[in-house]
Amino acid sequence: MRIKVLVALAALLTGTPTLDGVSEQSVNLATPESFASIADTAARSAAMFTELGKVLTHPRCVNCHPAGDHPHQGEQGRLHQPPVERGADGHGLPAMRCSSCHQQANFDPARIPGHPEWHLAPREMAWEGKTLGEICAQIKDPARNGGRSLEELVHHIGTDTLVGWAWAPGFGRLPAPGTQKQAGALVEAWVKAGAVCPN
Ligand code: HEC
Numbered sequence: 001m002r003i004k005v006l007v008a009l010a011a012l013l014t015g016t017p018t019l020d021g022v023s024e025q026s027v028n029l030a031t032p033e034s035f036a037s038i039a040d041t042a043a044r045s046a047a048m049f050t051e052l053g054k055v056l057t058h059p060r061c062v063n064c065h066p067a068g069d070h071p072h073q074g075e076q077g078r079l080h081q082p083p084v085e086r087g088a089d090g091h092g093l094p095a096m097r098c099s100s101c102h103q104q105a106n107f108d109p110a111r112i113p114g115h116p117e118w119h120l121a122p123r124e125m126a127w128e129g130k131t132l133g134e135i136c137a138q139i140k141d142p143a144r145n146g147g148r149s150l151e152e153l154v155h156h157i158g159t160d161t162l163v164g165w166a167w168a169p170g171f172g173r174l175p176a177p178g179t180q181k182q183a184g185a186l187v188e189a190w191v192k193a194g195a196v197c198p199n
């Protein structure tokens, strides 16, 4: 009897947590080398960006890069509960700052994600509802990417710790595909091949 309970408990603890009804999805990211067979450099570059798109369009990123003024939550990207707004600086309205709930690190007992810089991406960096081609044009554009050069973009995606949260999102959330290092390698290879956008 007790053993049965323990086994059931172990299954609960080690099994895949139920993620808003979303079961499995691709968790791997192809390496830049695996695109070597595409001889045309521009086509290779665009193909690598399409692969990177698995990360960029993942709910872990898009929930914080929404259209409009509200963050989203979970695998389905539902509106943030309780209702919060970006406010003037992306850190929330004066009465409801992100940091009043989101701490320095994930707080798993309450499923609250955390990071010292937890706040919403500015409006011009919204990815929600956009095609991958549109996202690509936007993140290359210094007027809409925080004034970043392509090299800075590589660095940001490959090493920024707020971006990195997406691969260690805490209990009950699917991490972004691959690893941050692999995503960084893909951006770098995409840039080296001419930073060509997919259609
Ligand atoms: C009153 C508390 C509270 C405030 C204030 C708050 N949040 Fe949250 N937030 C939460 C909780 C709790 C969760 C986890 C909900 C869950 O996943 O079940 C969450 C989850 C999120 C997620 C979802 C991550 C994911 O991919 O699932 C994002 C994004 C987010 N918050 C952004 C923000 C931003 C940006 C602000 C400030 C503008 C903010 N939150 C303010 C409580 C809060």
Ligand code: HEC
Binding pocket: 055, 056, 060, 061, 062, 064, 065, 090, 118, 119, 120, 121, 122, 125, 138, 139, 140, 144, 145, 146, 153, 156, 157, 162, 163, 164, 165, 166, 176
């Ligand atoms: C907690 C919210 C949050 C999460 C989660 C998040 N971002 Fe961001 N992101 C931001 C903020 C805020 C900025 C603006 C920071 C700046 O310009 O310095 C930003 C800016 C960016 C930029 C530069 C501007 C642009 O849009 O070109 C890139 C690239 C980026 N994020 C990539 C990602 C990727 C990739 C993920 C998921 C793996 C991700 N972000 C997840 C909040 C978030």
